[in-house]
Amino acid sequence: MQTAKRFFSLEGIDGSGKSTQIDMLISALEAEGFSVVRLREPGGAKISERIRELLLDPAFKGIMSDDTELLLYNAARAQVIKEIIRPALEAGKVVIADRFAWSTYAYQGYGRNLGAKKVQSLTEITCDGCFPELTVVLDLTVEASRARTAKRGAAPDRLEQEKADFFERVRQGYLAAAREFPDCVSAIDANRTPEEVFADLYTLVKARL
Ligand code: TMP
Secondary structure (H helix, E strand, O other): OOOEEEEEEEEOOOOOOHHHHHHHHHHHHHHOOOOEEEEEOOOOOHHHHHHHHHHHOHHHOOOOOHHHHHHHHHHHHHHHHHHHHHHHHHOOOEEEEEOOHHHHHHHHHHHOOOOHHHHHHHHHHHHOOOOEEEEEEEEOOHHHHHHHHHOOOOOOOOOOOOOHHHHHHHHHHHHHHHHHOOOOEEEEEOOOOHHHHHHHHHHHHHOOO
16 A cells, blocks of 8 residues: 555544544644644545535434445545645645544444455545555454443434444454554554553654654
8 A cells, every 4th residue: 555654544443532642643743843734534625524424414324325335435535635635745744634544444344344355445546645654543442432432422423323243343443454554554552541542652653754
């Protein structure tokens, strides 16, 4: 997989602490003088945010086919790459994505059982070389994830309504990615304090900058 310098993504099942870690990472990098662009996936551009609404709408539970889901995640990604990510990287900025193509690998490839091969061939087309040089997976057990998200109290979206065995497959997908693609995917234990997790994340990112 061809990768893009200065492009990073964070991954993990819900409750793994991605937002907190991205906040901490951006503060640290900006303090060092880096110009950073942050985005979430699906989303980050107007069209991609509209696709996000379709993807997460609980009204489509049991209706949206797995292939439609796969293609919509890729469509949202194609737009944010063209509109936001490529221009930012070309301008010398650091891009940090809250989820990217490894989410599709884990959720659609493993969670939906579409298979890694199918997902990856589509990823090649969508990303066309615009792929994070490093992805850090914040690894958490499904049990710990459920305990953390239960505290939030928000109504679950279509994906969050999936059962524990779906998220177990997603987690295994992430761990498989870290095993099979160690050059661009690292998994770290997220079941620690934010400061402990951040120490590992920061070391991994700084090694690339
Ligand atoms: P979140 O940004 O609030 O985590 O919501 C995004 C949801 O979409 C989350 O449940 C993970 C899921 N997702 C996929 O299934 N495939 C993907 O490619 C991406 C980016 C997200």
